[in-house]
Amino acid sequence: MANCPPKPPPGSTGASTDDIVKTILAVLGILGTVAGVIGAVVSSTSVTTIPILGITGAGVGSIGLSGAAAAGAVIVTSFVFWFDRCLSDPDGQVSCSAGVIDNIEPAFDDAASVIFPFTVQHDMISVVVQCQFWPLLQQTAGFIHTNPTDNSPAFHCYFYNKAVCSTQAGAFVGAVVGGVVGLVLGIIVGAALGCAGTGPFYFFCLLLACIIAAIIAAVMALVGAFTGGAIGHLAGGFPTPTTDDGGRPSVGDYLTTCGKTIIYGADEHARVYWFVEHSALHGHSQVGASQQWVHADPDDNMPADTCRQLCPDNFTGAQPPIEPPR
Amino acid sequence: MKAFILLGQLLFGKLPFCSLVGGIIGVIVGTFMSLTQDALGTAMPPMTDIITRSLLLALVAWVFVVLLFGVWLRYGITQIAAPAAVNAILTSFFTVWFNLLIRVAWLAPLIGLLVGILIGLILCRFCRPLVRATGRLTDG
Numbered sequence: 001m002a003n004c005p006p007k008p009p010p011g012s013t014g015a016s017t018d019d020i021v022k023t024i025l026a027v028l029g030i031l032g033t034v035a036g037v038i039g040a041v042v043s044s045t046s047v048t049t050i051p052i053l054g055i056t057g058a059g060v061g062s063i064g065l066s067g068a069a070a071a072g073a074v075i076v077t078s079f080v081f082w083f084d085r086c087l088s089d090p091d092g093q094v095s096c097s098a099g100v101i102d103n104i105e106p107a108f109d110d111a112a113s114v115i116f117p118f119t120v121q122h123d124m125i126s127v128v129v130q131c132q133f134w135p136l137l138q139q140t141a142g143f144i145h146t147n148p149t150d151n152s153p154a155f156h157c158y159f160y161n162k163a164v165c166s167t168q169a170g171a172f173v174g175a176v177v178g179g180v181v182g183l184v185l186g187i188i189v190g191a192a193l194g195c196a197g198t199g200p201f202y203f204f205c206l207l208l209a210c211i212i213a214a215i216i217a218a219v220m221a222l223v224g225a226f227t228g229g230a231i232g233h234l235a236g237g238f239p240t241p242t243t244d245d246g247g248r249p250s251v252g253d254y255l256t257t258c259g260k261t262i263i264y265g266a267d268e269h270a271r272v273y274w275f276v277e278h279s280a281l282h283g284h285s286q287v288g289a290s291q292q293w294v295h296a297d298p299d300d301n302m303p304a305d306t307c308r309q310l311c312p313d314n315f316t317g318a319q320p321p322i323e324p325p326r
Numbered sequence: 327m328k329a330f331i332l333l334g335q336l337l338f339g340k341l342p343f344c345s346l347v348g349g350i351i352g353v354i355v356g357t358f359m360s361l362t363q364d365a366l367g368t369a370m371p372p373m374t375d376i377i378t379r380s381l382l383l384a385l386v387a388w389v390f391v392v393l394l395f396g397v398w399l400r401y402g403i404t405q406i407a408a409p410a411a412v413n414a415i416l417t418s419f420f421t422v423w424f425n426l427l428i429r430v431a432w433l434a435p436l437i438g439l440l441v442g443i444l445i446g447l448i449l450c451r452f453c454r455p456l457v458r459a460t461g462r463l464t465d466g
């Protein structure tokens with residue numbers, strides 16, 4: 001049995017909601033205010049013509065701004081996901097750890113990733129790590145993922161998948177194209193309601209026209225994102241996570257990973273690999289069901305120095321550093 | 327984009343989950359109010375009209391947050407739908423009502439944001455923690 005440091009408490013160690021939501025809220029707040037300011041400046045409820053489209057009707061200014069805000073919301077949301085998954089280059093520290101795989105979440109493995117391709121995430125392999133790596137996992141983390149068997153801490157290891165990024169790029173471009181088409185369609189349909197007059201009825205009719213225009217613009221932007229994402233996915237191919245020697249990790253395998261670790265805002269502020277750069281398999285766990293996904297399994301049945309072999313410069317476990325050659 | 331991420335962290339970094347849901351609902355309702363409330367003139371509509379409009383806007387905002395949190399962010403529709411409906415109805419009603427009292431169209435989205443955050447803060451006291459589809463916990 002390994003000499004283990006204190007076990008980190010499972011779950012949240014503080015506020016840990018998604019950073020993506022906070023960014024979307026900030027952008028939507030600004031987007032809504034900009035639409036409101038433009039609407040106030042041009043008195044959008046009184047605008048009766050959009051010359052560039054040749055559309056006339058009471059309140060088309062407000063109808064157009066509603067459609068633009070809705071399409072903008074979908075486009076911005078799509079971009080926020082793309083930025084999070086592919087464009088940002090967060091600061092982190094190069095680390096190494098080892099353990100047994102307790103879960104694999106492949107990219108494109110659920111319906112939402114296909115229907116709304118801008119939400120697709122890179123391949124994630126969850127590893128119940130040897131206890132010598134608990135201090136690394138816990139370091140400045142806002143959340144500790146654990147396996148429910150005995151709350152053994154688990155590292156989420158994200159493997160870069162180029163198809164995810166081509167899908168995200170395609171979805172964003174598709175959302176822009178679909179959003180523009182949807183905006184025009186939304187204004188035409190909203191104006192066709194023919195709201196006119198003043199007072200509560202006109203207010204209600206205009207509100208309905210604005211909502212209809214917004215829904216059409218948003219749906220068309222989503223259709224565009226779906227189409228663009230599908231094209232991007234085809235262009236990116238269908239890669240799966242592999243280790244340095246070409247092996248395919250599966251649940252129950254012993255795995256050593258090395259790469260940049262970050263505190264990831266879209267994964268509860270847990271410390272995760274973003275991304276794994278080197279990895280190696282060391283056979284398959286043979287323990288019984290009751291001992292599966294417990295840190296004692298890799299502690300007892302896996303070599304303790306796999307990191308020193310895979311990434312000697314980034315060794316982050318409890319053993320002493322490598323002796324320099326004499 | 328990094329500026330928006332920093333802004334989101336700065337303004338909303340410490341808010342609980344329900345406040346973020348409420349804030350998004352408030353912004354959506356406020357934006358629609360901002361673009362249409364001038365059509366009403368100066369008259370205050372009867373309470374039945376206010377309720378009808380706020381329910382209509384609550385429905386639109388609820389669909390968006392269920393899509394965003396339930397599907398896109400993988401919290402699951404069944405977990406989000408009912409609490410978000412309560413949040414949407416309350417936030418929408420108070421956003422519509424406050425905006426009809428204040429009548430500054432361009433401020434409506436920000437008023438909605440504040441109303442949603444406050445209602446979310448109150449509702450969070452009654453919520454149990456959410457579990458993501460992947461088994462992850464989050465506060466609120």
